[in-house]
Amino acid sequence: MDSDLLSADAAVERRDEVVAAVREHAGELARSLARLDAGEYGRRSFRVGEGEWTVKYEDGGLDFLRFEGKAGLDVYVVSTKRDPEPEPLARAMEHYGGLVASFNEYVESMRGTLDAVSTAFPEPASTSDIVGERDRIVSEIRDVADRMAGELHRYDGGDYGSFASRVAGTRWELKYAEGRASYLRAGDVYLVGQYGPPSAPDVRQHAPDVPLFVEAYNDHVRELSESLATVEF
Incomplete structure (x- = not known):
């Protein structure tokens, strides 16, 4: 020790x-x-x-x-x-x-690995005409959605509401707030919304069915009118 x-x-x-x-x-x-x-x-x-x-x-x-x-x-x-x-x-x-x-x-x-890589890239094609046409169609869809929203708002009397219908196998929904369309949705695609326009392929797919949704809305209004016609005083 x-x-x-x-x-x-x-x-x-x-x-x-x-x-x-x-x-x-x-x-x-x-x-x-x-x-x-x-x-x-x-x-x-x-x-x-x-x-x-x-x-x-x-x-x-x-x-x-x-x-x-x-x-x-x-x-x-x-x-x-x-x-x-x-x-x-x-x-x-x-x-x-x-x-x-x-x-x-x-x-x-690693030296020289990129020497033969060209940076002479082809000119990207412009999408301005496609975007312009997409925006024109979406603007018209928004206009008709706002008009339906205004009528629904006037009939329902509330500031918020919605109307939904199945069109060509897809569920469509119009939601409105204070007489204007908050969104118009076809399935998971927002044709009208608050977060930018839909893609051109989505517009191409669903725009032809907008008239069918308007017809479903018109049928809904006719049903409301007929139901009131039976009221007697």
């Missing part, structure tokens, strides 16, 4: 210095990888003579640096969980220069 204990402070201090230096250097390597791969998360392995290094990056920075070598050597040189033991760290660092050389070869292999 009288034997003196050797302090591990020097070894730990040196280990921490090495890990900090590698973290900074490999961090730059990881950031370069993230930029090359155009991603925030990923990993890449680099073969060296005596093993393989794996660089994992996250949020564009180094997540871990791992070396797997011969004789069962498997050490996380940089990790978010724990620092490596000095002896495996020392063995791994013998091959760190190989990692840098392999990484540099990878970067060099």
